[in-house]
Amino acid sequence: MDLLFRDDAYLKSCEAAVVSAGPEGIRLDRTVFYPEGGGQPGDSGLLRLADGRALRIADTRKGDSHEDTLLIPAEGEALPDAGAKVTAELDWERRYKHMRMHTCLHLLCSLVQGDVTGGQVGADKSRLDFNLPDGSPDKAWLTDELNRLIREDHPVTPVWITDAELAAQPELVRTMSVKPPSGAGRVRLLKIPGVDLQPCGGTHVARTGEIGPVEVGKIENKGKQNRRINIRFAS
Structure with a gap:
């Protein structure tokens, strides 16, 4: 399967053919739909069929391998036939918000010195959860620093390294709860020069300025050393 979102997160649609369709979901030969993973929700949208029907896609999940992606139709939708030609269309407004938020979490990670124990993109x-033995950071300071990095409009680029190169640089892995995918020979990193560099297979904006103003919400105590930092778009 050709995962088009991996090379261009700004593709909103693509022409594709149905490889299979069953209770587990719909497989296409190529897709712009990102499958749930790394704290980022799976994409939703539409499959437009040649007969004019629009099949609603409620979710996207990973299948049996790194390349296997399953589109989950909304309840009650009739499955397309194998071999059918379709146009896959993202719910772009939702996806773009995920891209902005996911990139902002990388900025947050660069400002908080502690292992990441969990996270969720919305x-x-x-939010990101951190192991912070020295206590919580200041909420106002975090908000100011996040918005400074956003205003500076840093470029955001994916880079690839080999599994061996990642194994030789364990400090690149900040997340304790999710291990970067390995075994395929190479691993994708997200690079914000001078700010952050770590493995990530999600979708992101091309420059931090696209994120827009944000604010830090609650910083919650989730354990002896665990702190949950919530962020949201500023109103």
């Missing part, structure tokens, strides 16, 4: 608010 369309309107997101």
Whole structure:
């Protein structure tokens, strides 16, 4: 399967053919739909069929391998036939919010010195959990620093390294709860020069300025050293 979102997160649609369709979901030969993973929700949208029908896609999930992606139709939708030609269309407004939020979480990670123990990307608010033995950071300072990095409009680019190169640089892995995918020979990193560099297979904006103003919400105590930092788009 050709994962088009991996090379161009700004593709909103693509022409594709149905490889298979069953209770587990719909497989296409190529897709712009990102499958749930790394804290980022799976994409939703439409499959437009040649007969004019529009099949609603409620979710996207990973299948049996790195390349296997399953589109989950909304309840009650009739499955397309194998071999059918379709146009896959993202719910772009939702996806773009995920891209902005996911990139902002990388900025947050660059400002907080502690292992990441969990996280979740959302369309309107997101969070990261950190192991912080020295206590919580200041909320006002974090908000100011996040918005400074956003205003500076840093470029955001994917880069690839080999599994061996990642194994030789374990400091690149900040997330304790999710291990970067390995075994395929190479691993994708997200690079914000001078700010952040770590493995990530999600979708992101091309420059930090696209994120827009944000604010830090609650900083919650989730354990002896665990702190949950919530962020949202500023109103």
